[in-house]
Amino acid sequence: MDDLRKFARYFRPYKTSLVVGVVCILASVVIGLIGPTIVRQAVDELGQGEVTWWKLSRSALAYLGISAVSGVFLFLQRRILIGMSRHVEYDLRQDFYAHLQRQPLSFFHANRTGDLMARATNDLSAVRQLAGPMIMYTLQTIFVVVFVLPLMLRVSVRLTLLLLVTMPLVSLIVKYFGQQVHARFEKIQDFFAQITARAQENFSGVRVVRAYAQEDAEVAAFNGLNRQYAERSLSLVRVEAVMRPLLQFVIGTGYVIIIWYGGRLAERGEITTGQVVEFIMYLTRLIWPLIALGYVINLYQRGTASLKRMNSVLAVEPAIRDEPRAREQAPIRGRIEFRDLTFAYNEHSEPVLKDINLTIEAGQ
DSSP states (O other), rough: OHHHHHHHGGGGGGGGHHHHHHHHHHHHHHHHHTTTHHHHHHHHHTTTTTHHHHHHHHHHHHHHHHHHHHHHHHHHHHHHHHHHHHHHHHHHHHHHHHHHHHHHHHHHHEHHHHHHHHHIIIIHHHHHHHHTTHHHHHHHHHHHHHHHHHHHHHHHHHHHHHHTTTHEEEEEEEEHHHHHHHHHHHHHHHHHHHHHHHHHHHHTTTTHHHHHTHHHHHHHHHHHHHHHHHHHHHHHHHHHHHHHHHHHHHHHHHHHHHHHHHHHHTTTTOOOHHHHHHHHHHHHHHHHHHHHHHHHHHHHHHHHHHHHHHHHTTTOOOOOOOOTOOOOOOOOOOEEEEEEEOOSSSTOOOOOOOEEEEEEEEOO
């Protein structure tokens, strides 16, 4: 949670965009839920023999109009929130790069360049998903559930309670597989950093590799790393491949139960055929958020894992820092002299300079 609190400050410059995006999500959901009522009225009129061409045309045009307005707000929410996530990504990338620039040379000896590159690219992309799509889909799910459930209860309490029998299974599936995704994705990101570091070292030291004729050995070593990375990625794919169909199966089972029992209620005259259709349409609106819930969990697990990796770098304080009240040094004139200079990158490494005496006269 501490990582998320630190990340939240990147949303402050875009509070207006965030609020407008949330309003667009709310408008899209609420307006879209008017459609099932229109269909219910049309179906009931059809069943009672009161339908006319004018009534059908009016209902069809009303439904198209509602869908169009809801679609406009759907477009706006994506444009605003996804655009906001791109700005957050830009700001975070700038801060990450600036932070690296302030680090001393010893930091880059302790951290492989390839690993830092992986955090600045792959991990940052996962964090952007946390800032945009995850927020959007989470709010969509919340709003749909909050507004659809009362409408379902209004149509039929028994049908709604019957539907809720399968919902706890969805939560359990999401919780279990979400934990599996998080653990696997964190390992994959760490291993990706190793591959990137190995590639960077080979590219930068290609002359040495070729001078000692180590091309085949390096290719074999990289193939080994690449194979392990593919195996770890496939383990994540297998988890996701099980989770999504299982979610759809559980939700689909609820769908079948509602159609069967709703038909029985309509047959007994306890609800109208139009209400059965209306309830099924509400269920259809509810299905996507429930399926998206698994996607949201994946985004959250991946994003938080990547955010943790980035924050571990951002939390490193530069070893060399100016004092808060430091003043600008005036230009130095005169000669520079080193006497018995010994220098090492850190206290645990061998000195790279030892007992150096050097004099540089002014102007040299």
